[in-house]
Amino acid sequence: MLRQAVQSSNLKSVGYDYQQNLLEIEFISGGIYQYSSVPKDMYSGLMDAPSHGKFFARFIKDRFPTKRVR
Numbered sequence: 001m002l003r004q005a006v007q008s009s010n011l012k013s014v015g016y017d018y019q020q021n022l023l024e025i026e027f028i029s030g031g032i033y034q035y036s037s038v039p040k041d042m043y044s045g046l047m048d049a050p051s052h053g054k055f056f057a058r059f060i061k062d063r064f065p066t067k068r069v070r
Helices: 040-048 052-060
Strands: 011-017 022-027 032-035 066-068
Touching (some): 011 052, 040 052
Antiparallel strands (some): 011 022, 022 032
């Protein structure tokens, strides 16, 4: 999945698959995780947020099924 680099102290890049509603996040620490069943508007909110890390922690982390990719 193609990811877009983001300015964040915690997140390095973010990608989204519109057909599968699958969000993929690469963290500064090197881990890559996929979050399933993430609505499009949640992805848009993450990308538009003034703080990607705070948005992720508040609205995505521990709220969607998660799979570690790397």
